[in-house]
Amino acid sequence: MxxxxxxxxxxxxxxxxxxxxxxxxxxxxxxxxxxxxxxxxxxxxxxxxxxxxxxxxxxxxxxxxxxxxxxxxxxxxxxxxxxxxxxxxxxxxxxxxxxxxxxxxxxxxxxxxxxxxxxxxxxxxxxxxxxxxxxxxxxxxxxxxxxxxxxxxxxxxxxxxxxxxxxxxxxxxxxxxxxDPVADYAALMEQLFDFAKVRDLFESGFTMRFDAMHAVTGPYAKAILEGELGAAAGTVLNAQPSVDFGGGHPDPNPVWAKQLVDLVMSADAPDFAAASDGDGDRNMILGKGIYVTPSDSLAVLAANAHLAPGYAKGLAGVARSMPTSTAADRVAEALGIDHYETPTGWKFFGNLLDAGMVTLCGEESAGTGSNHVREKDGLWAVLLWLNILAETRQSVKDIMASHWKRFGRNYYSRHDYEAIPAEDANALMDGLRGKLPDLPGKSFSGLTISSCDDFAYLDPVDGSRSLRQGIRILFEGGARAVFRLSGTGTVGATLRIYLENLETEESKLFRDTQDALASVIQAAREISELERLGRSEPNVIT
Structure with a gap:
């Protein structure tokens, strides 16, 4: 050699x-x-x-x-x-x-x-x-x-x-x-969660489906869910990693994991369902008759993490990426702990975690994690949900209903416009930036803009500054629209519009998400002059 x-x-x-x-x-x-x-x-x-x-x-x-x-x-x-x-x-x-x-x-x-x-x-x-x-x-x-x-x-x-x-x-x-790719990771999970209590949950007849999407999490989920925790054989679907993910798209969201969503909405729905992505760092959470948004999942985990042994002493703080809904902020305020808003990208959570300033972190793009590692972790989030379900013996739907009644509901959705010519996408963002000084006080589709900016982040640990991280439009009453160009695609540009509307009136907590966001969606289109892209509808809605 x-x-x-x-x-x-x-x-x-x-x-x-x-x-x-x-x-x-x-x-x-x-x-x-x-x-x-x-x-x-x-x-x-x-x-x-x-x-x-x-x-x-x-x-x-x-x-x-x-x-x-x-x-x-x-x-x-x-x-x-x-x-x-x-x-x-x-x-x-x-x-x-x-x-x-x-x-x-x-x-x-x-x-x-x-x-x-x-x-x-x-x-x-x-x-x-x-x-x-x-x-x-x-x-x-x-x-x-x-x-x-x-x-x-x-x-x-x-x-x-x-x-x-x-x-x-x-x-x-x-x-x-x-x-062994699984052994050390599985040992860490057993330190964080009450495996015995989750085993009891499965032994009681609790049913689950986990879609590994022909990706890397398959062996991990088989070993932990079906092996260590005693979930029934067949709980893990599409468990064998494939070089092309079985011809599918390994993104755990309602569009690319539609079969799993259809299953939980059917008469034969399991009690709990989840999915993970290509490299195992993302997750989707579902229950019988309900899809939990990643933003809501982060908020629920923050409110209930103390039920798991690894977090029994409480949380130091919570961090979320700027486009993620403010639902976790409301939980942190109720718990009396700090909360942080960072740019998109897990690396921005690293300093906060290393400094002991936060314990849980999350992004709206199906990423959730904690101080146990320095990456988002899909299977970890599923196991924390299972620990919460085992402790409360409530359904996912009941947990969400209780959470919204206590904290309010942040209706939330992301609209993706994919494969846009880069020059067109940049022109739209530059046009928005030029409007920012004149937008506060103006109304669109019945919503009045309270403030807006091109988000900049000052790291509280090392003092570094990150500029131009996405445009925020904040409306009176707690609604938001955020515009950002994604860095994860490989063809053209992807414009992501994040839409949020806070609802605290109990009678309005169980509406269709897109209906609840209709005024925010229309206002975002008007403010950005989205029709210039020649797109009448987004490619993906999550």
């Missing part, structure tokens, strides 16, 4: 977004493309020499090959050790947990999260730092800077390792440890 330095790069457009670098799979498969990006990561952190890394991914197309390439580049750059999941599989929260448990220097996560997989679909790679969380902006900017000038990478010429067998292997002087 020898180390070679091969000439390649630079490649345009290797700028990491909020969740790393995402491109079409064929782009990552271009000779030198992945290799140069990995080398740029190592260059940006002062090299890999004598360091320990965790590597794994969600099993999508090109995952196996990419893991082998990363191992060889890490070895060529002098890494002391690489910990890799069996067959190259690790959920994103499991990577975060292993980094923290093993005191690793960082981790490379291969995933495009909830994006579809396959040779003609999406692939991604992000770097996580030593706290287990996504690299902060200072590091991603340095990675991007490296990609603009890189002209070579170092790689070991060696045969691919057999990643199917647990144990120690090596490439040159680098130790490669192949680990």
């Amino acid at each position: 020898t180390v070679r330095t091969l000439q390649a790069g630079p490649f345009e457009g290797q700028k990491p977004g909020t969740s790393g670098l995402r491109k079409k799979t064929r782009v990552f498969m271009e000779p030198g493309y992945l290799e140069c990006f990995v080398q740029a990561i190592f260059n940006s952190i002062g090299g890999a020499k004598d360091k320990t890394f965790v590597v794994g991914g969600d099993g999508r197309y090109f995952n196996r090959e990419a893991v082998q390439i990363i191992l060889k580049i890490a070895a060529a750059n002098g890494a002391a050790k690489v910990i890799v999941g069996q067959d190259g599989l690790l959920s994103t929260p499991a990577v975060s947990n292993l980094i923290r448990q093993r005191n690793a220097d960082g981790g490379l996560v291969l995933s495009a999260s909830h994006n579809p997989g396959g040779i003609d679909e999406d692939f991604g790679l992000k770097y996580n730092v030593s706290n287990g969380g996504p690299a902060p902006e200072a590091i991603t900017e340095e990675i991007f800077s490296q990609t603009k000038t890189i002209d070579s990478y170092r790689i070991f010429e060696a045969s691919d390792l057999d990643l199917s067998t647990l144990g120690m292997k090596g490439i040159g002087s680098t130790t490669v440890e192949i680990v």
